[in-house]
Amino acid sequence: MSNISFEAPRGMRDFYPEDMVWRNRIFDAWRTAAEHFGFQNYDACVVESLELLQRKSGEEVSEQIYAFEDKSGRKLALRPEMTPTLARMVAAKQSRLPFPIKWYATAQCFRYERMTRGRKREHYQLNMDIIGSQDVLCEAEILGAAVYAMRTMGMPDEAWRIHVSSRALLGELLAASGIPEAQHPAVFIALDKRGKISDEEIAALLRAEGLDEGAIEKTFTLLGVNSLDEAAALAGENSPAIANLRDLFATAAQMGYADILMFDIAVIRGLSYYTGIVFEAFDAQRKFRAIFGGGRYDSLLALVGGQPTPAVGMGFGDVVVGEVLREVLGDAAPVQRSGYCIGYMTDAERPAAIALAARLRAENERVDLSLLAQKPKHFFGKAGNSAAQFAVYLGPDDVASGVAQVKDLQTREITKIQL
Amino acid sequence: MSNISFEAPRGMRDFYPEDMVWRNRIFDAWRTAAEHFGFQNYDACVVESLELLQRKSGEEVSEQIYAFEDKSGRKLALRPEMTPTLARMVAAKQSRLPFPIKWYATAQCFRYERMTRGRKREHYQLNMDIIGSQDVLCEAEILGAAVYAMRTMGMPDEAWRIHVSSRALLGELLAASGIPEAQHPAVFIALDKRGKISDEEIAALLRAEGLDEGAIEKTFTLLGVNSLDEAAALAGENSPAIANLRDLFATAAQMGYADILMFDIAVIRGLSYYTGIVFEAFDAQRKFRAIFGGGRYDSLLALVGGQPTPAVGMGFGDVVVGEVLREVLGDAAPVQRSGYCIGYMTDAERPAAIALAARLRAENERVDLSLLAQKPKHFFGKAGNSAAQFAVYLGPDDVASGVAQVKDLQTREITKIQL
Numbered sequence: 083m084s085n086i087s088f089e090a091p092r093g094m095r096d097f098y099p100e101d102m103v104w105r106n107r108i109f110d111a112w113r114t115a116a117e118h119f120g121f122q123n124y125d126a127c128v129v130e131s132l133e134l135l136q137r138k139s140g141e142e143v144s145e146q147i148y149a150f151e152d153k154s155g156r157k158l159a160l161r162p163e164m165t166p167t168l169a170r171m172v173a174a175k176q177s178r179l180p181f182p183i184k185w186y187a188t189a190q191c192f193r194y195e196r197m198t199r200g201r202k203r204e205h206y207q208l209n210m211d212i213i214g215s216q217d218v219l220c221e222a223e224i225l226g227a228a229v230y231a232m233r234t235m236g237m238p239d240e241a242w243r244i245h246v247s248s249r250a251l252l253g254e255l256l257a258a259s260g261i262p263e264a265q266h267p268a269v270f271i272a273l274d275k276r277g278k279i280s281d282e283e284i285a286a287l288l289r290a291e292g293l294d295e296g297a298i299e300k301t302f303t304l305l306g307v308n309s310l311d312e313a314a315a316l317a318g319e320n321s322p323a324i325a326n327l328r329d330l331f332a333t334a335a336q337m338g339y340a341d342i343l344m345f346d347i348a349v350i351r352g353l354s355y356y357t358g359i360v361f362e363a364f365d366a367q368r369k370f371r372a373i374f375g376g377g378r379y380d381s382l383l384a385l386v387g388g389q390p391t392p393a394v395g396m397g398f399g400d401v402v403v404g405e406v407l408r409e410v411l412g413d414a415a416p417v418q419r420s421g422y423c424i425g426y427m428t429d430a431e432r433p434a435a436i437a438l439a440a441r442l443r444a445e446n447e448r449v450d451l452s453l454l455a456q457k458p459k460h461f462f463g464k465a466g467n468s469a470a471q472f473a474v475y476l477g478p479d480d481v482a483s484g485v486a487q488v489k490d491l492q493t494r495e496i497t498k499i500q501l
Numbered sequence: 502m503s504n505i506s507f508e509a510p511r512g513m514r515d516f517y518p519e520d521m522v523w524r525n526r527i528f529d530a531w532r533t534a535a536e537h538f539g540f541q542n543y544d545a546c547v548v549e550s551l552e553l554l555q556r557k558s559g560e561e562v563s564e565q566i567y568a569f570e571d572k573s574g575r576k577l578a579l580r581p582e583m584t585p586t587l588a589r590m591v592a593a594k595q596s597r598l599p600f601p602i603k604w605y606a607t608a609q610c611f612r613y614e615r616m617t618r619g620r621k622r623e624h625y626q627l628n629m630d631i632i633g634s635q636d637v638l639c640e641a642e643i644l645g646a647a648v649y650a651m652r653t654m655g656m657p658d659e660a661w662r663i664h665v666s667s668r669a670l671l672g673e674l675l676a677a678s679g680i681p682e683a684q685h686p687a688v689f690i691a692l693d694k695r696g697k698i699s700d701e702e703i704a705a706l707l708r709a710e711g712l713d714e715g716a717i718e719k720t721f722t723l724l725g726v727n728s729l730d731e732a733a734a735l736a737g738e739n740s741p742a743i744a745n746l747r748d749l750f751a752t753a754a755q756m757g758y759a760d761i762l763m764f765d766i767a768v769i770r771g772l773s774y775y776t777g778i779v780f781e782a783f784d785a786q787r788k789f790r791a792i793f794g795g796g797r798y799d800s801l802l803a804l805v806g807g808q809p810t811p812a813v814g815m816g817f818g819d820v821v822v823g824e825v826l827r828e829v830l831g832d833a834a835p836v837q838r839s840g841y842c843i844g845y846m847t848d849a850e851r852p853a854a855i856a857l858a859a860r861l862r863a864e865n866e867r868v869d870l871s872l873l874a875q876k877p878k879h880f881f882g883k884a885g886n887s888a889a890q891f892a893v894y895l896g897p898d899d900v901a902s903g904v905a906q907v908k909d910l911q912t913r914e915i916t917k918i919q920l
Contacts, residue, residue: 087550088593088806091577094546096590099604102542118862120840120869120889123521127513127623128547128609129567129579131506148548150569153613158510160548171515174507180883182872185518190547194572204546215872219855223870230862336855338863387507421539436638436755443537443649444757450539451642453601453634464599 093194093203103417104407105206107235108400109188112208115231116186119223121210124185126167128192132157134166137386146193160192164209165379165395166386172213173388181214181391184223202401208374211395213383218326220394221359221378222333228363228374228398229339235403239339241410242373245346246330246361249377251323252304252347255316259300265291269301274350276305310345323358330359355379361396365406373406374398419471419492421448425461431476434501438474438486466491474499512613512622522836523826524625526654527819528607531627534650535605538642540629543604545586547611551576553585556805565612579611583628584798584814585805591632592807600633600810603642621820627793630814632802637745639813640778640797641752647782647793647817648758654822658758660829661792664765665749665780668796670742671723671766674735678719684710688720693769695724729764742777749778774798780815784825792825793817838890838911840867844880850895853920857893857905885910893918 090096097105116123132149148160161167164187172179192204210227212220225244232242253266261269272287281302288298307313310331314324327345334340351360358378365373376396384390422442426435432455439451450470452461458475465473473489480486481501488497509515516524535542551568567579580586583606591598611623629646631639644663651661672685680688691706700721707717726732729750733743746764753759770779777797784792795815803809841861845854851874858870869889871880877894884892892908899905900920907916 087553088589090546091548091550091575094548096546096593097542097544098590098594099541099543102544105544106542118840118865118867120842120867122518123516123525124518125516125521125524127509127515129510129513129611129623131510134506148569148571150567152567156510170507170509171517174515175517180886184869192548204548212872217872219851219870219872223872226862333855336852337859421537423539432638433755436752440756443645446537448537448539450603451638453631453636453638453642467599 095202095204104404105400108403108407109206111231111234112186112188112398114234115227116208116210118230119184119227121184121186121227123187124168124171125187125189126164126171128160128190129158130161130167132159134170134386135159135161137166146195148192148194161189162193163191163397164189164207165211165382165397168209168211168395169383169386169388172391173383173386176383176388176391179214182212182220183214184210184212186210206400208398209395210398211393213393214391216380216392218329218359219333221330221361222337224376224394224396225330225334225343225361226337226339228396229342231398232363232373232403235407236411237403237407238410239342240366242342242363242365242406244343244361244363245349246327246343246359247345247347247349248323248327248359249351249356250358251313251317251321251327252350254321254323255304255307255313256301258316259297259304261293261297261301265293269293270350271352273301273305273348274352276348276350305348307347313345313347326359351375351377355382355385357381359394365409369409370406371402373403417469419469421450421470421472422488423450423452423461423465423468423470423473425452425456425458425465425473425475427458427475427477428455431455431478431481434481435476438476438499438501462489476501514621514623523823524819527822527826528625530650530653531605531607531817533653534646535627535629537649538603538646540603540605540646542606543587543590544606544608545583545590547579547609548577549580549586551578553589553805554578554580556585565614567611567613579623580608581612582610582816583608583626584630584801584816587628587630587814588802588805588807591810592802592805595802595807595810598633601631601639602633603629603631605629625819627817628814629795629817630812632812633810635799635811637748637778638752640749640780641756643795643813643815644749644753644762644780645756645758647815648761650817651782651792651822654826655830656826657829658761659785661761661782661784661825663762663780663782664768665746665762665778666764666766666768667742667746667778668770668775669777670732670736670740670746671769673740673742674723674726674732675720677735678716678723680712680716680720684712688712689769690771692720692724692767693771695767695769724767726766732764732766745778770794770796774801774804776800778813784828788828789825790821792822836888838888840869840889840891841907842869842871842880842884842887842889842892844871844875844877844884844892844894846877846894846896847874850874850897850900853900854895857895857918857920881908895920 147162187209190206210224256266268291272284285298317324334343349360349362356377357380360377362375363373378394380392382393424435424439426432439449442449461475474486476486484501486499488499555563566581606628609625629643687710691703704717736743753762768779768781775796776799779796781794782792797813799811801812843854843858845851858868861868880894892910893905895905903920905918907918
């Protein structure tokens, strides 16, 4: 019986009520934003078939999968991301879905990895995807919904930026530098490691892919491009990738969030299935990991065995945004007070307290009814620490007179209520 | 690449948007009800330490646990229920929590078992618990919140009943029948199998526990008791268990749900840690499994190594209530229409459509903006099938005049909107 640990398993989080205030602030903003932009909710079990995950994921992810067998020997795993599941669900009904579809989910995902700041072994992730359209309006709508979510959480616009680039643009520029297309995926993966490993190590990776020293130098030069105009000068104004990016910035301006977007050619996104625009959001100081990221991945459905279908998606985790929110808003973010706390001095006043609670609840008010008789000091101390807006405390005189005092816990104003 | 199944793993559920309408109806009602009654939200990871689960759970549950090891050999499992996790979290902070506490969680739980109606290998469960009070007001508050949840989902009062009994009462009655207290847990477990195995098999189980034929007969006679008054006649009006049950029924009357409660001595609840009042809710026709169930379990915290603390809890799964809701309300439960669908005839009208969408969203309206130019017939067909309340379709004339028509999709009323 002794020596049981009361801790959660390593890397897994417990959420006490004070933690849930923050989590619900994030989850509620996600849901509000996704629905505000016309996304439909879907979900699937966190347990997936291991085969599906391995087919879709790169080698790096496969090593980090929590895999196990059920009692009949089925190979299962806790999903590391939602996208393979989404692709499976869409492929299963591909002939019957009214494309383009806009779907969102708040999905728990697991990765077995070393724990550093902003990384646990599980996290929750808002996934928003638009499947069945090549139009850049898809990217604009997804980013618009993400901006709406950040604003709903209380994050000021100036505290963060969305860094935007394009796999297609980088592909055009690499091709113009004489690097053959077959090598592009390996180049993307190498460049994505920038900041995590040294430039010399990246150069060694590129060399291993068969790039000569001239091509390697040109690749690093491309990463020095600082604006869309500089990129256009290299790619040419007829570049489809440049036109696509200019469309996105113009639509973002119409939608009211152009100031948050910035072109950043260094945004690569590690996973190799992206095909067009890619994006990552960071706090303005770049103190934290990416807040959210995503892009266009037109080949995904084909990858799991479905019909080729254009798609854009994003993942928005709860851990980093929680850290950024606490940094920007401070730990004492405002509490939304609502409803009533009701207390009573002795058991003689309890029936009146129960009756009042029943009446207020029937009027659609939130009521926290004391479970025991309390001294006024104890009752008002607990009520002040709660999220209630009003406190009502019943003593013998209140019950005898049929009228009680209602205290507004914010303004300290006192009003009366009939019992 | 071929032969990947698009199905979810066996026993696990996919939720397409049309399924999420039902799931969110249930989840939202749970959250509304719990918060309406002053419960605070908590959560923990679905992955738990296997040791914790085995300590707490009976043998039957242990065999059904999805267990696995992580890469450093830690023994983990997908939780089969939330209660051990709750006990662990409360024990970890036992000296600092402001008891009594009222906590709720919506927790996914896993059991590896044969799949029958109302049983999958995973389900979601609302857990509401009050910890730190022996008062029957705890039971009344938890049942009141459950009733509020059912009403919020649209379930009529006459379509279901909460069956209430008391482990303490059954203990008193068994003791009065001469069955020693040490045998009571085994008797509870045997009686709980009633309806699942034959009465002869139950009698055999009781015989194996050392009950003689007279005691077995008396045990079955007790199950024939049909009312609280009959039980009181056997137990005596001084019985603490009878007084406790009468208090619960009186408080339920004050709270406005006495008509839903009924005394039913046959409610046992399988798990052996209950110590007082126990309850289970069923549809009025008893076509389905229990909708929710719970009771008082004053020994739970001590069981995981914490300080002994009185507690009442309930679990309310999403599967059975979903089946009952569909049966009672029909598949075509009313859709809550809100917000706008916006469409356009050609790409020339698209900027005006984007601008209108941005304006309405800034006014806090939900907007599903078409991702492509559509013929009116296609647009209005899709809008009619959506959950939007209004549809706006922009053609060249609308953009030229700066005024568009807004169609109410429910009433078919037409109004105008400035572009």
